[in-house]
Each structure stands twice: as structure tokens, then as C-alpha cells.
Amino acid sequence: MNTLTPIQKIPNYTEGHWRTGSGDGELLRDAVTAEPIFIATTESIDMEAALHYARMVGNPALRKLSFHERGRRLKALALYLAERKEQFYQLSYHTGATRADSWIDIEGGIGNLFANASLRRKFPDLPYCTDGDPIPLGKGGTFMAHHLLVPREGVAVHINAYNFPVWGMLEKCAVNWLAGMPAVVKPSPFGAYLTQAVAKAIIESGILPEGSLQILCGAPGNLLDGLTAQDVVTFTGSKQTGLQLKTHPRILSESVPFNMEADSLNALVLGKDAVPGTAEWELFIKEIRNEMTVKAGQKCTAVRRILVPEHLLEDATKALQQTLAQTIIGNPHNQKVRMGALAGQFQKERLLHNVQQLLAVSGLVYGSLDSVPVVDADAGKGAFISPLLLRNDYPFQTDVIHEVEAFGPVSTLMPYKDLDEAIALSKKGKGSLCCSIVTADKTTATEFVIGAATHHGRILVLNQECAKESTGHGSPLPQLVHGGPGRAGGGEEMGGVRGVKHYLQRVAVQGSPSMLTAITGTYQQGAAGTAATVHPFRKYFEELEIGYQLLTEKRTITAEDIDRFADLSGDHFYAHQKGTDFTGTMFHQQVAHGYFILSAAAGLFVDGSALGPVLLNYGIDELRFTKPVYPGAEIQVRFTCKEKLPQDNREEGEIPRGIVKWLVEVLDETGEHVAVGTILTMVRRLL
Structure with missing residues (x-):
């Protein structure tokens, strides 16, 4: 364990120096033992100076590098962090995460660096690139246009949630660094000590130019007041907080690009062909168990609504009760434990409040709100809770189950009569990050995907054919867009080349083929x-x-x-x-x-x-x-x-x-x- 005595304040890194904030800050406790471990504070940190430093020092240095040079540095950084991952795992136990949970966060985050490093091959060996095809504008071939993408002259400000301290930072920074922009990262105070440890390793490596990364481990203060039109802001967290940030006066007045990834009521649909005894049925049960228990259900992509054919509702209830009963909960240091604690008592209180709203219209068919057996831990001190499976037999008669999210190991079972109802129920979440359907029937899969696509950022079609290699319902991938419409925030991130373009300014350039050849670094047909x-x-x-x-x-x-x-x-x-x-x-x-x-x-x-x-x-x-x-x-x-x-x-x-x-x-x-x-x-x- 990495508990410090006496409790230390987490240093912030701004303007090329480690700085300890003043004031009481936020007291952080171990999620398993409730012991105080760190204090997070940014009081007295000059936010405007941090932004200015990123623009004046980090931005020019990154902009001078070509995509290939940036990509090679990302690869070197990924290798550097991978060699030091064990120290991150030890810190991650404080968050209540098991080794498997931390693998997603830590090695998944490092994997984003590797993926974006490989992405450099999609770009020229220049600091900027063309976008799309050249456009002839004259019959004689002497006048044309091409769209150019250049790195923005500002800073990427990332405001992240507590559930993925490492992934949350690296999934975003990998993209803005490849694009040629520096970052100021503001993680949630809860888990910020893990984010800071990774940031410290990045800075100590010297692989990225100075000013490429700054980190603020406490409250954001007046950070957004210093934004300019050249900056980009991303946010991961609740819809309510995201809307407050998105409507910040400075963001509105400067037209600052803002990308929001909000928690959503993601659905998993069981196809009518996936009956008990089929491989798809077993995949369905396994997927729900994983989505409810991995990271103790604290994933923005976790399954919150389980849609099953009405004639299979009883079978699904019994099967899920049996599989959830096998979940060993407790101290994540114990190798037998499969589900650790929530991030803290603050999260447990919020979760129970939302569960009570769901229970007003649904029944509890598995789990307990009051007690939970744990291994190698004190259930009274740690932020433990059992998986909670709810059931609502009349999903079209209430909106609560489609509006209230309990951010933890909580999902609600609900029936549907036909595929049209399944599609309609999936849409009642008013926009989600991801949705899945378990089916081996191609017609069912096609009709569902086309019918539901408008309301989901990603759709997984899971069956026996792809199960062995499937990354699962809740796993965003750097090659694919991550985000969703409506409640999910209306934005997107990652997505390979698409994600990089969020940090580049597009400009249409007109001229002769010879002139555009010189500017773009690519020969344009008709040029001398x-x-x-x-x-x-x-x-x-x-x-x-x-x-x-x-x-x-x-x-x-x-x-x-x-x-x-x-x-x-x-x-x-x-x-x-x-x-x-x-x-x-x-x-x-x-x-x-x-x-x-x-x-x-x-x-x-x-x-x-x-x-x-x-x-x-x-x-x-x-x-x-x-x-x-x-x-x-x-x-x-x-x-x-x-x-x-x-x-x-x-x-x-x-x-x-x-x-x-x-x-x-x-x-x-x-x-x-x-x-x-x-x-x-x-x-x-x-x-």
C-alpha cells in the first residue's frame, strides 16, 4: 500500500514546476479501508499562467514536430510507462479497483498511446496535413483548392471523471499530442494521485517537449476563465456537470470547441433466437455479469438496462441471479476477489440515492442495499455494495428507469414483445455511448442496428462467431469513435484519424496546382x-x-x-x-x-x-x-x-x-x- 503518514498534498505541475496548493483542499480516503491517504488542492495555483505557458512553450514545440515525430514519441512514452506500470497498479488499489479493473485503466491507457503512435502512418511526415481530395476549380486546370489541417495554437483542457484516472488522461492526451497540441489535465480529485503518478513519469521521461503536459489535481477554480478560441475543452462525467461547463460564459463567448462524454443509460438487448442452451445465451449472461461487476459497475459504458424477450424474462432473472451470486467482493489485494469497492463513501451515498428512485418503480431481484459479505475487508468502513439487479415488467409505463442512472453495479431487467419494442426501449435512454445486441440472426441484427443507430454512439453485435475476439460491450477502442448523441453528450473522441482532427483547424486553400504542391507537401496533378x-x-x-x-x-x-x-x-x-x-x-x-x-x-x-x-x-x-x-x-x-x-x-x-x-x-x-x-x-x- 502507498499510504502516506503524515498525509501529503498531491503536487500539481504547472509552468515547468511542481507546486503544492494551499488551503484544506479535498481529503482523499482509501476506498477499501477509509483511511486518509492524500489531500488534493489547487488553491493558489495560477490557472491563467498555466494556460499561457502551454500556449507559449508547449504548443510551438509540438507544432514544429511532424506527425511521424510526434507518433514516435508517443511510442517511446508508451514503452516508458509500461516499464513502470507496477507502481501504478499499487496506487490503483486505493481506488477500490481489482487487478483486472486496473488493467483496463492502466494498460488500456498505455494502449491508447501505442494505437495513436501507429496512427502516424496515416499522416504525412509534416506538422500539418491535407483533408480529403484536391478540388479542381477551373476548366484549364490552373486553379484548384485543397483543405488543409493545421494544429490549433491553443491548449487542450481535459476535465475527467474519477472512474478511470489513467485511461481518462491518456485516451485524450494521446490524440492531442499526435495532433500537435499541449494539454492541461484536470482529473477528479478522487483518484488524482494515480493520474498524477503517471503524469509525473511522463514529465520525468523528457520524451515530450516541455509544456506538453500540466496537471491540476484539485478543484478547477477559474481555469475556464482564461480560455481562448484556439483552445479545446473535453469533459467526461455527469450530464449535469457537463452542461454547466458547456455553458460557461467564456466557452460561449469565444466559441471554444467543447466535447462532452456523459454517463448514459446504455442498453444490452437479448435477441429472440438467443434462448437458454444456445451459445448466445451464455454470452449474454457472461456479458451482463462483466458489465455489472468490472470496476464495480463504475463505467460510463456499463449496461444499465437489460432488454429481453418477455417469454425469456423469468429465465434471464434466474440465470443472472445465479451468476451474480458467484461474485466474490472485498479487498482487491486478495486474488480471489472479483469485485472491489466503489470509489468512496461519497459515491456509495450517491448510488444508493439513485437506486431508491429506481426501486420506487421496480423490484429488487438480486442483492442488498444494507449488507454485503466481503473478503479481507471491513464492509462498514469500505465503500462496498453488492451487485443490484432490478426488474421492471412495464418499461413503457415509467420514464424513471430510462432517466435515472445508478453509477455502480446496478442494472434493470425489462421485457419487450418484438424487435420494434426493443428498438423503442433502447431509444428511451435519449442517447447512449454504446448499445449491444446478442443474436446470431442476421436479419434481427440488421433491423436493430439500422433502427437504433440514431440514438447510440457504438453498437456491438455479439454472437458465437466473434465472441472469442470481442472486446465486449463496455470497451471503447482508440480506432473507433467514443461518444454518443443526446444524454451521452453529443460529442465524440478517439476514432483514429477522426479524433485527431478535433485538435486541428481546417482551412480551405485556393491557388494554382504548383502553389498548392508547395504548400501541402504533396504533388497536385497539373503542377509544374x-x-x-x-x-x-x-x-x-x-x-x-x-x-x-x-x-x-x-x-x-x-x-x-x-x-x-x-x-x-x-x-x-x-x-x-x-x-x-x-x-x-x-x-x-x-x-x-x-x-x-x-x-x-x-x-x-x-x-x-x-x-x-x-x-x-x-x-x-x-x-x-x-x-x-x-x-x-x-x-x-x-x-x-x-x-x-x-x-x-x-x-x-x-x-x-x-x-x-x-x-x-x-x-x-x-x-x-x-x-x-x-x-x-x-x-x-x-x-
């Missing part, structure tokens, strides 16, 4: 190229410049070429045969295979005379055949370096290399395009 003096395949990765261009010799396409390619490939489509009657077709004579034209083009632009820096053909991103090529046509290739993406060596001794994207324009004797594509080559680097 740099005529090749040395064949492009003779140049190493670092030696190649965007716009470096080869105009090849010409080749005449013959009917014999087309016949030989048909025989070689086995593609004897009617349009490639001489004897075809072309009346009523799109062609007026034998036409060359598109893939033959591409192959012939490769024969024109490839230099294979000797070993060189090009290691291999990596693939094709885009390819269009834009005009038929008939026998007698003459083709030529304009071959241009379009974009360069460095690659990291994964193993010692690997050949250093990068990926080069080439714009391949195949032209006929009239100068018109017959094919346009982007091919990729793996090219050796000098270093």
Missing part, C-alpha cells in the same frame, strides 16, 4: 514538375524531391500486344477480341486491357538495368482507366514523385527505407489521359 536528370529509381529516399518528374519514351500499342496479354492473363473479355461485333457496345473495335496498359506503362518508367535504391513495388492506392486504347495508339508516361512516407525499422539489422508514392499519368498521342494511378515503391534510405 522538376524534369528528371537522373532516373527516379536511381535516387535514395532522402534524395527524391516532391515533383521530381520523368517523361518516358513512347510505345505503340498493337493488336498483337492485346492478343498476347489475353493469352498470358487468361482475360478474354469480349472487348479484347478482334472478332467481336461491337454494335451496341461502348467500343468500336478491339480495345486494350486496362491492366495491360498499366503493365506497358511500368515497362516505360521502370529502370531495372542494375540494382538500385528501389527495393520493391509496394502496391497501388488509386487507379482509373479513363479512355479506351485501341491498336495503333501511342502511349507515354508522366511519372512524378507525389509523396514520401518514412518507415521505422522494427528489428535491428533491417534495411532503412521509406514509402514513395508516385503519380502515374498514362497519356495517348493526343496528350489525353488514358489511365491515372498512384503506385507505391519501397525505397532504401541513406541512413
